[in-house]
Structure formats: C-alpha cells, structure tokens
Amino acid sequence: MSPILILFCVLSTVTLATAFMTIFSKNPIHSALYLVICFFSIAGHYLLLNSQFLAIVHIIVYSGAIMILFLFTIMLMNLNKENEVHKPRITRWAAAIFFCLMCLVLIAIFVNSKPIADGTYDVIGQDYQSIKLLGKVLLNEYMVPFEFASILLLVAMIGTVLLSKKEKLEK
Numbered sequence: 477m478s479p480i481l482i483l484f485c486v487l488s489t490v491t492l493a494t495a496f497m498t499i500f501s502k503n504p505i506h507s508a509l510y511l512v513i514c515f516f517s518i519a520g521h522y523l524l525l526n527s528q529f530l531a532i533v534h535i536i537v538y539s540g541a542i543m544i545l546f547l548f549t550i551m552l553m554n555l556n557k558e559n560e561v562h563k564p565r566i567t568r569w570a571a572a573i574f575f576c577l578m579c580l581v582l583i584a585i586f587v588n589s590k591p592i593a594d595g596t597y598d599v600i601g602q603d604y605q606s607i608k609l610l611g612k613v614l615l616n617e618y619m620v621p622f623e624f625a626s627i628l629l630l631v632a633m634i635g636t637v638l639l640s641k642k643e644k645l646e647k
Contacts, residue, residue, distance in 0.1 A: 484524055491517040492579065499571060504550045508543060515539040529607055545629075549636050 494514040501507040515538045522531035614622060 480524065484521075487517045487520045487524070490514075491521070496575060499575070500568070505547070508546050508550060511546070512539050512543050515543070529610065545633065545636070549639075552636060552639070 491514055494510045494517065498507045498510040498514060501510060516535065519531040519534045519539070522528075522534060
C-alpha cells in the first residue's frame with residue numbers, strides 16, 4: 477500500500493468522523509471545533525491533489541474567517557440549556573441514516589471509479605494552479621460573484637450583531 481493511499485484513508489476517516497461529530501455534538505462550541513478539524517482535513521485532500529494554493533486559501537477562508545464568525549455568533553447568541561429546543565429522536569435517526577446512505581454512495585462512487593492507467597492527466601487549456609492566472613480570472617471574469625460574496629458576508633455580520641444586541645429594559 478502506498479503512503480499516499482494511507483494518507484488519503486486517514487484524511488478521509490478524519491473528515492467523516494469530524495463531520496459526524498459536528499452534527500451530533502450537543503455543545504455548539506465543540507461542534508465548531510470539530511468543523512475546523514474537518515476543514516483542515518479537507519485542506520489535506522487538496523494537498524494530495526497537488527493544489528497547494530487552494531489548500532491554503534481553504535484554510536484561511538474557512539478555518540480562519542468563517543469559523544471565527546461562527547464562534548462569535550455562537551457566543552453572542554448566549555445559548556442556554558433551558559432555552560434550547562431539543563430535537564426529537566426521529567430527526568436524529570433520520571440524520572444518521574442519511575449520513576450512512578451518503579457514505580455508502582460515496583464509497584460506491586470511489587470503488588467504481590477508474591484510475592488513470594499511466595498516472596498522467598490530459599491538460600486542456602490553461603493551468604489554473606498559477607496564482608497570477610487565478611487572480612486574473614477571479615478579478616476579471618468573476619468579479620461580480622466575488623463582490624456578491626463579500627456583500628453577503630457583510631450582511632451576515634450585520635445580522636449577527638443585530639441578533640446579539642440586547643434590548644434595554646425600560647423602567
């Protein structure tokens with residue numbers, strides 16, 4: 477067994493386990509930490525695909541910025557045990573069954589996939605691993621979706637502040 481295959485299996489196991497723990501953890505802070513570990517293992521998959529830039533951007537954007545926003549949201553919402561709505565067992569079982577079915581589908585896709593015989597890929601067009609080319613494509617062709625994403629993040633941050641704002645009690 478090659479070391480890359482072993483690393484892939486380890487990263488896949490960590491990704492699936494932490495994704496599962498993110499869903500089923502009762503503590504929201506623990507769920508956010510499991511999600512960070514899941515994001516790091518996904519970045520490891522990008523490194524296995526020889527996409528270093530995408531792995532670093534994934535770590536910076538998801539594990540850094542978005543998880544900080546999640547943690548601030550969780551902390552600002554002041555979640556208490558007595559206010560927490562418990563989900564019925566049927567919902568938990570449905571989520572577990574859906575998770576297992578998705579795992580089976582992904583395993584079936586992986587097993588039925590055909591590896592490249594000689595280990596080389598056909599390169600068609602430009603190499604999007606170049607940071608210079610990625611910057612040109614992102615800021616020229618995809619400028620509007622890029623700006624929409626930034627506006628969406630800004631609106632989400634404003635919504636978080638408004639949701640966490642305490643109302644003053646009038647006397």
